[in-house]
Amino acid sequence: MxxxxxxxxxxxxxxxxxxxxxxxxxxxxxxxxxxxxxxxxxxxxxxxxxxxxxxxxxxxxxxxxxxxxxxxxxxxxxxxxxxxxxxxxxxxxxxxxxxxxxxxxxxxxxxxxxxxxxxxxxxxxxxxxxxxxxxxxxxxxxxxxxxxxxxxxxxxxxxxxxxxxxxxxxxxxxxxxxxxxxxxxxxxxxxxxxxxxxxxxxxxxxxxxxxxxxxxxxxxxxxGAWPAQKRPARSYTPEPAPKEARRKTLSFATQTPLLLGGWQIPGASDEDIPALQVLGQVLSGGMSSRLYRGLVYEKEMANYAAGDVWEFAGKGQFYLWASARPGVKIEAVEAAMIEAVEGVREGGVTGEELDRARAQVERQAVYSLKRASGIAGLLGRSLIYYGDWRPALHYLDKLKAVEAADVQRVARRYLDPKLITSVHLLPEAKP
The missing domain is CATH 3.30.830.10 (Metalloenzyme, LuxS/M16 peptidase-like)
Structure with a gap:
């Protein structure tokens, strides 16, 4: 052995x-x-x-x-x-x-x-x-x-x-x-x-x-007596980078129009993931985030707005979603969402936003590590995403190293409004 x-x-x-x-x-x-x-x-x-x-x-x-x-x-x-x-x-x-x-x-x-x-x-x-x-x-x-x-x-x-x-x-x-x-x-x-x-x-x-x-x-x-076998080869076909926006509209038996928009990002082992996680908190991390504050409080267009980073071993997604208020067109909600994204792409983030967003991501990680199951989960995900558990030990260091310039850089690099994948779910037309 x-x-x-x-x-x-x-x-x-x-x-x-x-x-x-x-x-x-x-x-x-x-x-x-x-x-x-x-x-x-x-x-x-x-x-x-x-x-x-x-x-x-x-x-x-x-x-x-x-x-x-x-x-x-x-x-x-x-x-x-x-x-x-x-x-x-x-x-x-x-x-x-x-x-x-x-x-x-x-x-x-x-x-x-x-x-x-x-x-x-x-x-x-x-x-x-x-x-x-x-x-x-x-x-x-x-x-x-x-x-x-x-x-x-x-x-x-x-x-x-x-x-x-x-x-x-x-x-x-x-x-x-x-x-x-x-x-x-x-x-x-x-x-x-x-x-x-x-x-x-x-x-x-x-x-x-x-x-x-x-x-x-x-x-x-x-x-120990479990018979050894060859590890199966894992197939993976990378999704090509989109060259234009991808859009879909569907109807459903609901009263509230919904929007989900996202952008292709690299796999979970990429060095840009910590900055993208911080960006996610700036845009959609709670009621003080730009998206929630702008769409729900200031513009009063949405009932709710949120988002996150979908991490895969292969290419993932940075996504934002919202539910429209009665009488508000979902296209207007998407335009306001893009405006919030463009605000970071063009103007960056404030020091206060950066500190709060980093603290939010760090707090989530530290809370998880207080539990034995959380530690096991951290090591397991690192094995799947990196092929090695050791990178998990350096995650908090990488997170703390994220600066405002990194957040703006990844927003510019990945969140191009012309390359959005956008899905609208609308209430079914009444007969």
């Missing part, structure tokens, strides 16, 4: 985390983080697969498979995994995104081995069946109806994604299309499980009241 120990307190990094990086003989990566501030441990398993690893015809299979991972193994029946974790007083959940699938439990530290045994069981011997597939297919279809098909914001977001991404494998929604969900077969699921749920494609991250050697020994006990 290759055992690479890296005590990150020795690095010139702002996050003094006691991290050790291990690799089992089968290729499974294990990160252990000793953090004795509470008698708990966060267990996270990061799978390097998400909706980007699908193809037309089986969109949604990564998320569907996340559901199926709770439905039984050779040792446990449906939902028994969750009942056992809850019986230990623990919390558990999972999520799927474009780039990753993550499973996690937070439990008292003395239950670490019990959790590892449970995870090893389902990761190595999931009991796939047509009955399981049929049941979870209906659950996911209902989730799609609630979150997208019958939801104006979900409908808006899906339309934006399919407009902003036309060739990239980020162009389909994580939850998948209904017609594909109906067609996914048990053979598709078996092939997906075999290809992506293998030790070289998974990282286990343990954070909390643990001793490195003991935690590693427990992982080796339960995962």
């Amino acid at each position: 290759l055992h690479l120990t890296l005590m990150t307190q020795l690095l010139a990094a702002p996050l003094p985390l006691d991290v050790q990086d291990h690799q089992l003989d089968n290729g499974l990566q294990v990160l252990t983080v000793r953090r004795m501030s509470a008698p708990t441990v966060s267990v996270q398993l990061w799978v390097r697969t998400g909706s980007r690893d699908e193809r037309p015809g089986i969109t949604g299979i990564a998320h569907l498979f996340e559901h199926m991972m709770f439905k039984g193994s050779k040792k446990l029946g449906p939902e028994e995994h969750a009942r056992k974790v809850q019986g230990l007083g623990g919390q558990l959940n999972a999520y799927t995104s474009n780039d990753m699938t993550v499973y996690f439990e937070n439990v008292a530290a003395q239950h670490l081995e019990a959790i590892l045994e449970l995870e090893a069981d389902r990761f190595q011997s999931l009991a796939l069946s047509n009955t399981m597939l049929a049941s979870e297919r209906e659950v996911v279809k209902e989730e799609r109806r609630m979150r997208t098909d019958d939801n104006p914001v979900g409908k808006l977001v899906e339309a934006f994604i399919t407009t902003a991404y036309q060739t990239s494998n980020y162009r389909w929604p994580v939850i998948g299309y209904m017609e594909d969900l109906n067609k996914i077969t048990l053979d598709d699921c078996s092939a997906f499980y075999k290809a992506h749920y293998n030790p070289k494609n998974v990282t286990i991250i343990l954070v909390g009241a643990l001793e490195h050697a003991d935690a590693l020994a427990k992982v080796k006990t339960h995962f």
Whole structure:
């Protein structure tokens, strides 16, 4: 077994985390983080697969498979995994995104081995069946109806994604299309499980009241016999830079017109991301932001206005959205939104705005790092986006280094009004 120990307190990094990086003989990566501030441990398993690893015809299979991972193994029946974790007083959940699938439990530290045994069981011997597939297919279809098909914001977001991404494998929604969900077969699921749920494609991250050697020994006990496989190659088709604005208008059974506008930005590992995050706070970070203050308070055009940075391993999006007040045309709201963007592009930001925006982003990061699960999440995202967990340790330094000139520079570079992707969702015409 290759055992690479890296005590990150020795690095010139702002996050003094006691991290050790291990690799089992089968290729499974294990990160252990000793953090004795509470008698708990966060267990996270990061799978390097998400909706980007699908193809037309089986969109949604990564998320569907996340559901199926709770439905039984050779040792446990449906939902028994969750009942056992809850019986230990623990919390558990999972999520799927474009780039990753993550499973996690937070439990008292003395239950670490019990959790590892449970995870090893389902990761190595999931009991796939047509009955399981049929049941979870209906659950996911209902989730799609609630979150997208019958939801104006979900409908808006899906339309934006399919407009902003036309060739990239980020162009389909994580939850998948209904017609594909109906067609996914048990053979598709078996092939997906075999290809992506293998030790070289998974990282286990343990954070909390643990001793490195003991935690590693427990992982080796339960995962050491997991047969090694080749890590699947990840396909990615970059979305070409748009040469003109992309626009779409759709109608929906709603009373409030909605607008979602965005611009292509680089992947999450790019050096410009911290400045873009600060820009996001200047424009849309709360009620004192330029967008909210201008559209909601001063111009009284919108009921709400917000935005953020969508970070992907590949090219992401800087987005802004708003809901129009009664009698206000959505085109006028978009014009006011562009005016706010142009204000930063042409005039920059004030020192007060910069300080407040940096503090907001930093506060969010620091709050997350107060929890073992937040630390595990930070390291996991860094692994997915950079291929390495170490850049996560320097995030706050990069954020603090953002200056007003950087904010204006990234606004000029990426937020060209002529290259906006804009989606309008309008109330259906009354008969």
